Amino acid sequence: MVTEKILKQDTQKTIETETFQWTKQWYPVAVVDHTDSSRPYPFQLLGKNLVLWQNNSGKWSCFEDVCPHRLVPFSEGRVESDGTLMCAYHAWRFNSEGKYVSIPQSKNKETEAKNCADSKSCAIVYPTQERQGLLWVWAESGEQAQVESQLREPRVIPELENPSDKVVKLYWSMRELPYGWDLFMENVSDPAHVPVSHHGIMGSRYDEDKYYDMIPVRKFSTQEGFSFEIRPIKVPGMKQAIHDFQPPCHMRIFTELEGGGKSILALYASPSRPGWCRTIGCQVFVKDDQGKRAKGLGFFGLPMPE
Missing domain, CATH: 2.102.10.10 (Rieske [2Fe-2S] iron-sulphur domain)
Structure with a gap:
C-alpha cells in the first residue's frame, strides 16, 4: 500500500x-x-x-x-x-x-x-x-x-457516456494511413483546407472569400491541448464551429446548428510507427428541440469500409 x-x-507530479x-x-x-x-x-x-x-x-x-x-x-x-x-x-x-x-x-x-x-x-x-x-x-x-x-481517463466522447434518445452515433470506421500522426493532426486542425480539398461537398475552392479567424476557446496547455472557434461561419444554418484537440490523439470537431441540434465529428489518430498512424472516427449527433438530427458527412462515413 x-x-x-x-x-x-x-504520477500526479508528472501529470502536472x-x-x-x-x-x-x-x-x-x-x-x-x-x-x-x-x-x-x-x-x-x-x-x-x-x-x-x-x-x-x-x-x-x-x-x-x-x-x-x-x-x-x-x-x-x-x-x-x-x-x-x-x-x-x-x-x-x-x-x-x-x-x-x-x-x-x-x-x-x-x-x-x-x-x-x-x-x-x-x-x-x-x-x-x-x-x-x-x-x-x-x-x-x-x-x-x-x-x-x-489515474488518467481516456479521451472519450462525453455525449456517449450517458445514453439518451437524443444522441445518435453512427458506426466507427478505422484506417491505417501511410502518413504520420503529426500530418494527420495538422490536417484536421486546419479549417482553411476544407473548401479547397473538399470542393463541392464542404464549400468551393473558387470562392474569393477564404479568410478564417481562429478564436481561442481555452488556454493552450501542453497536457490538455487547445480549442478554437472558427469565424466567420460560412455554412448556412450553422451557428457555431469549434475544433478541439485533446492530446495525445483526439480531435473533436463540434458544430451547433441554428435549431439547437449539434454534430460532433470525433477523430482519433494513434501513432503506430514512423510515417504511419491508425485513425478511428465516427459521427455523433444531438437532436434539436423538434427531435431532428443534422445531416451527416456522407463523404466521411458512407464510402468508407468499416
Whole structure:
C-alpha cells in the first residue's frame, strides 16, 4: 500500500508538469465490433509490436507480441477454449494477466509449477480497457503503468457516456494511413483546407472569400491541448464551429446548428510507427428541440469500409 501511494504521488507530479509524456497515455487501437475475438490481433503503437486477445470471460488483454520463451510472436498463436493464449511454437499457455499456466515440456508437475512461478516466464502486459466500443491501450507496461493508467481517463466522447434518445452515433470506421500522426493532426486542425480539398461537398475552392479567424476557446496547455472557434461561419444554418484537440490523439470537431441540434465529428489518430498512424472516427449527433438530427458527412462515413 505504501509503494502504491508513492507511485500515485509521483504520477500526479508528472501529470502536472509541462513535459508531455507520450507513453503515459491511453490510445484507441481497435474497434470492438471489427475485431475477431477468436484469435490474437496484432497491431503497432509507438513503434511497439503488440497483440490484443480476449479470454473466455470476455476480458481483453494486451501483450507485447513476443513469447518470452523463444521470442515467437503471440499473434501467430491461438486463443484456447479454456481462455488462455497459446504460443504456436511450444504450446506454452498464458492467462490474461500474462502468467504462464502450462508448460508441456516440463519434466513433472512440480517442475512446471516452479517454472510458471518465475517472473521471467511472464508476458509483458499493457493496461487495456474497453470504452465506447473501442479498445484502449496504455503505452507502458509494468507495475507503475498499472497505477498510472488508473489515474488518467481516456479521451472519450462525453455525449456517449450517458445514453439518451437524443444522441445518435453512427458506426466507427478505422484506417491505417501511410502518413504520420503529426500530418494527420495538422490536417484536421486546419479549417482553411476544407473548401479547397473538399470542393463541392464542404464549400468551393473558387470562392474569393477564404479568410478564417481562429478564436481561442481555452488556454493552450501542453497536457490538455487547445480549442478554437472558427469565424466567420460560412455554412448556412450553422451557428457555431469549434475544433478541439485533446492530446495525445483526439480531435473533436463540434458544430451547433441554428435549431439547437449539434454534430460532433470525433477523430482519433494513434501513432503506430514512423510515417504511419491508425485513425478511428465516427459521427455523433444531438437532436434539436423538434427531435431532428443534422445531416451527416456522407463523404466521411458512407464510402468508407468499416
